[in-house]
Amino acid sequence: MTLNFSVHPNPDPTGPERRAEILADPEFGKYFTDHMARAVWTPETGWAEAAVVPFAPIAMHPAAAVLHYAQEIFEGLKAYRHPDGSVWTFRPEANAERFVRSARRLALPELPVSAFLDSVRKLVAVDQEWVPGGGEQSLYLRPFMFASEPFLGVRPSVEVTYMVIASPVGPYFSGGVKPVSIWLSQEYTRAGRGGTGAAKCGGNYAASLAPMVEAAEHGCDQVCFLDAQEGRYVEELGGMNLYFVTRDGRLVTPELGTILEGVTRSSILTLAKEMGLEIEERPVEIGEWQEGARSGRIREVFACGTGAVVTPVGRLVWPDGEVTAPDTGSEGSVTMRVRQRLVDIQYGLAEDGHGWMQRLV
Structure with a gap:
C-alpha cells in the first residue's frame, strides 16, 4: 500500500x-x-x-x-x-x-x-x-x-x-564559526551496549541535560561522553559526532555501535577521503585525545550535526586539567575546509558529485 x-x-x-x-x-x-x-x-x-x-x-x-x-x-x-x-x-x-x-x-x-x-x-x-x-x-x-x-x-x-x-x-553561529569548549563527563554516560544510543529518540537527549548543566557550571558549551562499560573511550557529544585530525593526515572518528549514525558524519568521511585524508573509524581512548592534543599529534578536533554542520572543538576540560588542539578553528584548517565544502554543496554553490541533493520545489 x-x-x-x-x-x-x-x-x-x-x-x-x-x-x-x-x-x-x-x-x-x-x-x-x-x-x-x-x-x-x-x-x-x-x-x-x-x-x-x-x-x-x-x-x-x-x-x-x-x-x-x-x-x-x-x-x-x-x-x-x-x-x-x-x-x-x-x-x-x-x-x-x-x-x-x-x-x-x-x-x-x-x-x-x-x-x-x-x-x-x-x-x-x-x-x-x-x-x-x-x-x-x-x-x-x-x-x-x-x-x-x-x-x-x-x-x-x-x-x-x-x-x-x-x-x-538562521546560521547556527550568528557571530561566525568559533571553537566550542567541551566538558568531559566522568559521572554520566549517554548510551550503553544494547541501549538506545544508535536510535534518534528523545530519551537520549533528556539524559544529556543534567551533564550539560554541569558543563555550563564549568564554563563549557557542550559535553563529551565516554563509553558506559569502561569509561575510557570517546563516544560523542550530547548531539554531535566527533573527529580528530592528526599531524600525519588521518581523520579519526569513534566507530559506530552505541553512537548515532549521523548523516552529516558519513558525508564528511566521504568528503575528507576525497581531500586526501586517511579515514579511521575505531575506538578512541580519552587519553589519546588529551595527550595527542598536548603533544601536537592531534592538530584539530571538530564535531558535526545537522544544526551546526561542522563545529571546531576548542578546549577539552576535566576536573584537574584542560587541553586544546593547536590548529583547531584556524583559517585554512581541515575543519573549515570540510565545512565549507559541505555547505557549498548544500546551498548549490559547488557541484554535487554524489547525488546527495534532492530538489523539492
Whole structure:
C-alpha cells in the first residue's frame, strides 16, 4: 500500500509582512510554518489519514503512552534555497532509513521511506515561501513519531502518530564559526551496549541535560561522553559526532555501535577521503585525545550535526586539567575546509558529485 499525503491548505496563513519579519531574523526552533504533515497508525488500518494540514496544537489524552514511557523518535533535516530560487534538501533518504531503524529499536511501526519523503516534499511545497535565502539560512524540518494511545500499561502502543513540522532558521553561529569548549563527563554516560544510543529518540537527549548543566557550571558549551562499560573511550557529544585530525593526515572518528549514525558524519568521511585524508573509524581512548592534543599529534578536533554542520572543538576540560588542539578553528584548517565544502554543496554553490541533493520545489 502506497501512503500519499493529501494537502489541505491553511485558510488563515501568516501574512506576507509578518512572514518577512520572521525570515529577516529567524531563531532556531522559535517560529513555525503554516502547515504540518500528519499520519496515524493502528494495527487494523496500518498507516492512514496521511495529510498536510494547518499547523495547530496537538490535542493529546493525559494518558497518552508517550507522556509516560517516552516511546518516540525524531529526525532533523533542512531545506535549502539555491541561487536560482529552487529548494533542495540533503540526503533525505538517509534520514528516512535511519527513522526506520530508530522505529524498530523503540518498538514503533516502520514508516515507509517513500512516505517519509512524500511528507517532506508536500510540506515544503505548500510552505515554500517560508524557505529563507541568503547566508546559511534554511528551513529546518522535524519529522517525529510518538505513541499516542491513551493507555498506562507498559507495552508498545497500538496507536502511533507521525508528524512533520518546519521552522525557518538562521546560521547556527550568528557571530561566525568559533571553537566550542567541551566538558568531559566522568559521572554520566549517554548510551550503553544494547541501549538506545544508535536510535534518534528523545530519551537520549533528556539524559544529556543534567551533564550539560554541569558543563555550563564549568564554563563549557557542550559535553563529551565516554563509553558506559569502561569509561575510557570517546563516544560523542550530547548531539554531535566527533573527529580528530592528526599531524600525519588521518581523520579519526569513534566507530559506530552505541553512537548515532549521523548523516552529516558519513558525508564528511566521504568528503575528507576525497581531500586526501586517511579515514579511521575505531575506538578512541580519552587519553589519546588529551595527550595527542598536548603533544601536537592531534592538530584539530571538530564535531558535526545537522544544526551546526561542522563545529571546531576548542578546549577539552576535566576536573584537574584542560587541553586544546593547536590548529583547531584556524583559517585554512581541515575543519573549515570540510565545512565549507559541505555547505557549498548544500546551498548549490559547488557541484554535487554524489547525488546527495534532492530538489523539492
